[in-house]
Every structure is written in C-alpha cells, then in structure tokens.
Amino acid sequence: MSFSFFLLLITALIFDFLNGFHDSANIVATPIASRAMSPRRVLWLAALAHFVGPFLFGVAVAETIGKGIADPIHVTMPVVIAAMLAAVVWNVVTWYLGIPASSSHALVGGVVGAVVVASGFSAVQASGLTTVLVALFLSPILGLLVGYLLMNLTLFLARGATPRINHFFKRAQVVTAVGLALSHGANDAQKTMGIITLGLVVEGMIDEFTVPVWVIALSAGAIALGTATGGWRLIRTLGGRIYKIRPVDGFVSQISGAAIILGAALLGGPVSTTQVMSSSIMGAGSAQRFTKVRWQVGYEMLIAWVLTIPVSGLLAALLYFPLNAIL
Secondary structure (H helix, E strand, O other), X not given: OOHHHHHHHHHHHHHHHHHHHHHHXXXXXXXXXXXXXXXXXXXXHHHHHHHHHHHHOOOHHHHHHHHHOEOHHHOOHHHXXXXXXXXXXXHHHHHHHXXXXXXXXXXXXXXXXXXXXXXXXXXXXXXXXXXXXXXXXXXXXXXXXXXXXXHHHHHHHOXXXXXXXXXXXXXXXXXXXXXXXXXXHXXXXXXXXXXXXXXXXXXXXXXXXXXXXHHHHHHHHHHHHHHHHOOHHHHHHHHHHOOXXXXXXXXXXXXXXXXXXXXXXXXXXXXXXXXXXXXHHHHHHHHHOHHHOOHHHHHHHHHHHHHHHHHHHHHHHHHHHHHHHHO
C-alpha cells in the first residue's frame, strides 16, 4: 500500500464517519422530537442498520460516484484526495454552524473542482454528472411532494381516531427509523466505497472497477460509528426548528424519506439524505397547515445547499495544487 493510497483511505473513512455523524440527524431527529424513542436507543439502532444497509442493496451508487462523474483516465490520487478533503472541511463547517448541508453535494463538487484544475473540463463526464445533479436536485422536490401527499392520506385514514392513535405512530417509528437508516446506509456509505475503489484502480491495485468486500465493510463500519456518535447540533435543527414534531409527523416523514432514498440507491442515484428528510418534514407539516412550517429555516438550508457544490469545488481546486506537489 503506497503512502498516497493510505492517505486517501484515511481521508475517505474520516469523510464517511463525518457523513454518519452529520446525517444521523436525518434519521433520529423526528423519533427523538416526537418522543417515540430515547436518543441513545435510536442512535444505536440507526447505527446497526447503517452497517447492514450497504450489504443488502448493492453498490450501484458507488459505481456512479467512482465512474460516472470524471473520466477515470484523468483521475489521479491528488485529485481524489483533494475532493475528499474538501468534502470533509465543508462537513465540519456546516456541522459547527448547525446547518444541514449535503455531504453528497460536497463530494460531487470536490471531484469536479479537483479534476477540472488537473485536466480541464473535458475530463468531466457530462452525461454522468447530469444524472448525478438531476438525482440531487430532484430528490428534495419529491420529498416535499411525497411528504405532503402521504400526510394528507394518513390524516384521511385516521379521521375520527382517538388520541390513542399517537401510541401507534410512536411504536411504528421504530420500524420506519430502521427502514430509513437502512436506505441511508445503502446510499451514503456507497459514496465512500466509490472513492476508495477509484483509488484502488488509479493505483493499479485492481484491474477494473469492482468494489471489494473489505471496502464495503470498512465504509459501512465508518458511517455506522459516525451515526452512533450523533450530530446534536443538526438533530436540534431538524427536530425542532422547522416546527414542533408530533408522532404522526415523524411517521410520515420517515416513510417518505426512506422510499425516495432507497429507490435512488437501487437506481444508482446519489441523493442527499439531508435534503430529502428536510423537505419530507416540510411537506408533512405544510399538509396540516402551511403556516406551521418555519419557512425561514428552509430558506437557510436552501442557501447552504446552493453554496455546497461551488464552495467544495473551489476548496478541492485549491487543495489540489499542494497535494499534487507533495504526492
């Protein structure tokens, strides 16, 4: 194992850990806010499901990240490491500020920024990048729509029910939280798998882009550990700042988010769990009363989402030069 690949591996696992730490809020915020489960219990349950998810649902997203954004011929170790470091920096900054930004956006922006300064715009695969961007930007719209429609359906089916139905919604969130964590692990851990496998190809350690089992295990373990640690700043944002979450809100938003994220994972589309869950929560709330949602919080998230790709791309471009000189 060369020093450059070792550096990539460590950086990728740090990114994966921070991804779980950063995105744990997406999984656990609503069960915690609706008092369906204790914080520690739901975090460990989510961590276990995150580890299992990548083994169950294939590696389509890893192939998209590893082969679909940049032409592998133009990808070097400094390019890959610069992309990962840029995504790590952006994750730390947005976590510190308590802004639920997208790790997926940061990674995509980092790859594009680094490969462009290394080899020019011709190194970017337009078709693959278009697919990635469509998945990233369409998914929050689907989250808002599905959350809105599913909440209306749930309220219709539960009309006339007594307050005891809240006990059902609380218990049901154990199942929906596991489903959401499985889908998140299947989608987000694969992004790290794609980068590590790309590094193996660049170094000549494997002949073709095939994700080894040990890469799956390492990536799944890192994101699970990050999830178990829990990013409490972001949990508070998603669990309380958008609106006061009730059991029915948690139940509906988790089903909506899990369906979209898992569907994208099976199709190879790397989506932002942060975007999907935030928009699902907003959709569920607006179905009850439009003014229930604090749309200003959504506006702050939107600004962070818009900035993520260009900022992480710029960071990666700046990091590429010293890394290229050193490596």
